[in-house]
Every structure is written in C-alpha cells, then in structure tokens.
Amino acid sequence: DSGVTQTPKHLITATGQRVTLRCSPRSGDLSVYWYQQSLDQGLQFLIQYYNGEERAKGNILERFSAQQFPDLHSELNLSSLELGDSALYFCASSVDIAGGREAFFGQGTRLTVV
Amino acid sequence: TQLLEQSPQFLSIQEGENLTVYCNSSSVFSSLQWYRQEPGEGPVLLVTVVTGGEVKKLKRLTFQFGDARKDSSLHITAAQPGDTGLYLCAGVNAGGTSYGKLTFGQGTILTVHP
Numbered sequence: 384d385s386g387v388t389q390t391p392k393h394l395i396t397a398t399g400q401r402v403t404l405r406c407s408p409r410s411g412d413l414s415v416y417w418y419q420q421s422l423d424q425g426l427q428f429l430i431q432y433y434n435g436e437e438r439a440k441g442n443i444l445e446r447f448s449a450q451q452f453p454d455l456h457s458e459l460n461l462s463s464l465e466l467g468d469s470a471l472y473f474c475a476s477s478v479d480i481a482g483g484r485e486a487f488f489g490q491g492t493r494l495t496v497v
Numbered sequence: 498t499q500l501l502e503q504s505p506q507f508l509s510i511q512e513g514e515n516l517t518v519y520c521n522s523s524s525v526f527s528s529l530q531w532y533r534q535e536p537g538e539g540p541v542l543l544v545t546v547v548t549g550g551e552v553k554k555l556k557r558l559t560f561q562f563g564d565a566r567k568d569s570s571l572h573i574t575a576a577q578p579g580d581t582g583l584y585l586c587a588g589v590n591a592g593g594t595s596y597g598k599l600t601f602g603q604g605t606i607l608t609v610h611p
Contacts, residue, residue, distance in 0.1 A: 426604070428599060475599075488539025490539055
C-alpha cells in the first residue's frame with residue numbers, strides 16, 4: 384500500500400460525458416502529480432500541483448483540468464470525453480521529487496469511454 | 498520537449514540469464530529513477546541515481562547513471578520469474594518551469610520464463 388488513494392478504481396462512461404477522478408496523497412506529501420497511461424503512449428505526465436498551486440504542466444488537453452484543495456487532495460476533471468481518452472490515470476504524491484525523493488503512486492483509475 | 502528512450506521495449510528470456518535495459522535522452526536530468534510496475538498496480542520506485550557515473554546495486558539489479566546524466570542502464574543478473582514486470586525509467590527535473598516533473602520512458606516489458 385503506497386498510501387495514495389485513488390477513486391474510483393474503474394469508470395465506464397459514454398463519449399461526450401464528464402468525469403472527476405479523485406486522489407488523496409500520502410500524509411505529509413505536498414506535491415501531487417497526474418499521469419495518463421495508455422498502451423501506445425506509455426506514462427504521460429499531465430500536471431503537477433504543489434501545496435495547492437499548479438507547479439508544472441505536461442501534455443494535458445484543454446478538455447482536462449485539475450486542482451488541489453486546501454486539504455491537499457486533488458481532482459482531475461475530464462470533459463467532452465472521447466474514445467481515445469480511455470486509459471489508466473495515475474496520481475502520485477511526493478515530499479520533494481526534485482530532491483530525488485520517491486514519488487508514490489496510487490493504484491490508478493481505469494477509465495473506459497464507450 | 499524532453500524525451501527518454503527506453504530499449505528494448507520487450508524482453509523475453511529464460512530463468513538464469515542476464516539482461517540490460519537502456520534509458521537514453523538528449524537532455525540532462527537532475528536525477529533518474531527506475532520504477533517497476535505490475536499489472537493493476539501503480540509504479541513502485543526501485544532506485545534513484547543522482548550523481549553522474551553513479552552505480553547502485555539492489556541485490557541482483559545494478560543501476561548506472563551516465564557521466565553526463567543523460568542516460569542510465571539497469572542490469573539484472575541471473576533473472577528470476579519474479580523479476581517479470583514493466584520496468585520504467587524516469588528523469589527528474591529540478592529547475593525552471595519543469596521543476597519537479599517526472600518524465601517517463603516508454604517502459605520495458607520483461608518476461609522471465611522458468
């Protein structure tokens with residue numbers, strides 16, 4: 384158990400819909416990262432938050448947005464869903480990844496868009 | 498855009514054989530991490546290498562960071578079926594607008610047959 388909790392574990396939804404994925408980081412970790420993992424693209428960095436502020440942005444689509452709340456949990460919102468958005472979405476948390484500290488990953492949310 | 502190229506993509510070997518996985522980039526990273534991911538789980542950190550030329554050993558696994566901090570290798574001696582999994586290298590940024598970002602390679606799927 385990494386200490387990072389992601390909900391839901393599985394999500395099946397239709398094209399055009401909107402979903403929210405939730406992540407609770409490990410106690411004490413200020414950084415939260417979101418990643419998308421698909422068979423053809425591997426693990427793609429989407430966005431990072433540090434103590435409530437956006438820190439770094441990757442290949443995140445405009446249809447996707449995220450935020451980190453005062454209690455440090457984070458949500459990833461995916462809207463106008465397309466079939467190609469089907470993937471595993473991982474959240475990770477860290478004390479200080481830039482200092483070489485470990486990023487702890489949750490078990491992921493498997494999103495299927497039909 | 499920083500890219501990490503990992504090779505080979507697939508590796509299928511017999512128990513007892515040795516193997517090496519490579520991770521190459523044209524970019525310099527402040528540190529490099531190796532993760533292992535099993536089906537249905539998030540990646541789990543194996544090691545972090547920070548200094549150019551650094552070598553770290555974890556039982557039968559040997560990790561090396563290139564002198565220029567652009568490449569790394571993972572060598573497994575006498576592979577066991579329990580080593581089967583997806584191995585991922587990830588470069589860590591410690592500066593600029595990408596501070597704290599983890600860039601992953603595409604991964605190497607290792608299968609060790611008894």
